[in-house]
Amino acid sequence: MAAEETMVELKPQPNKKQKTGGEREDERDLLSLLPDDVLLHIMHFMDTDTAVRTSFLSKRWNNLWKCLKTLCFRRRDFNNVVSYNQFIYHVVSQRDTSIRLNRLDLEARIIAQDLLNLVVPLLHSVPHLGIHLDHISSKRFYCLIPQIFASHSLTSLTLALANQCVRRVFKLPHSLELPALKTLNLTNVSFTARDECAEPFSSCLLLNSLVLVRCSLSNPAKVLSISNPNLSRFTMKRYSEVKYKIVLSTPNLTHFAIKSSIFFSEVSSTCDLALLEEANIDITWSDSHAIVHGLLKMLSYAKILALSEYILxxxxDVSYFCFVLFSPLVCILKSIFLI
Incomplete structure (x- = not known):
């Protein structure tokens, strides 16, 4: 058979319609085809400034940011305070109020009173709240203390004051009535006492993690009682020469850390801390070795100890005394580290 007889005649293909630029753009923008809840989940990993800027991408994105459940306002993302406050006002005033806010993290830098009034309604029902105040904004926020510390929905709270001197003004209530609270971080605040003892955390029955940084006691308090049946983690950092005792009533404590660079005063416990797994003691000086001995005896059940050079x-210096003192620890301690 001739070669030409074996060739298969192919059917001519119709000319494909050339795609317009808009059609090609639609094919490339597969991200915008995703459902709103998926896009909002992606935006959750952005900072709030970037999430709001997605409104410039297309009409599809124009109002998505208004449904964000997390708002994080950082002063460092803006050139000046004016533009920062304007951004907060724009976001808070334009967001969809039918969507419950899950987290609010606010750096209040010279925040105006009208803007503060706009933010206040968000504090009533948000579960996760972080407020970072400067010395001016703290005075305006002080009136909100009763609202913040009487919330039944708050599960985590960070309250930090930038200036140590402000703590003389920023006093917390005798008792923090936060029944749902699990995580609490406080910086540069003052605890109010009844008689000579401040006991602010006993009503936070679900509290699991507590961090106190540069916190003080109001007069005439001499003792800070950390009394809580469920507290598992406690960290305290002190940089003040003001002396006050710390008494732990925390039978379920598993992690304990304390740092003191100026003066370290007495820490004791009303229970044996039998569940303690790890303790980090970073102390640079104490006027009494007996206070250090008492602290180490209190931590005798710890499986892991991290100690500062001073503690070591x-x-x-008193090796024989410590040998007797630590005899229960010999069988329990697994690791010891030098900080």
Whole structure:
């Protein structure tokens, strides 16, 4: 058979219609085809400034940011305070109020009173709240203390004041009535006492993690009682020469850390801390070795100890006494580290 007889005649293909630029753009923008809840989940990983800027992408994105459940306002993302406050006002006033806010993290830098009034309604029902105040905004926020510390929905709270001197003004209530609270971080605040003892955390029955940084006591308090049946983690950082005792009533404590660079005062416990797994003691000085001995005895059930050079020096100076003192620890301690 001739070669030409074996060739298969192919049917001519119709000319494909050339796609317009808009059609090609639609094919490339597959992200915008995703459902709103998926896009909002993606936006959750953006900072709020970037999430709001997505409104410039297309009409599809124009109002999505208004449904964000997390708002995080950072002063460092803006050139000046005016533009920062304007951005907060724009976001808070334009967001969809039918969507419950899950987290609010606000750096209040010279925040105006009218803007503060706009933010106040968000504080009533948000579960996760972080407020970072400067010395001017703290005075305006002080009136909100009763609202913040009487919330039944708050599960985590960070309240930090930038200036240590402000703590003389920023006093917390005798008792923090936060029944749902699980995580609490406080910086540069003052605890109010009844008689000589401040006991602010006993009503926070679900509290699991507590961090106190540069916190003080109002007069005439001499004792800070950390009394809580469920507290598992407690961290305290002190940089003040003001002396006050710390008494732990935390039978379920598993992690304990304390840092003191100026003066370290007495820490004791009303229970044996039998569940303690790890303790980090970073102390640079104490006027009494007996206070250090008492602290180490309190931590005798710890499986892991991280100690500062000063603490190790105290131990070595009285090695025989510590050997007797730590006899229960010999069978329990798994690791010891030098900080």
């Amino acid at each position: 020096t105290v131990i070595l």
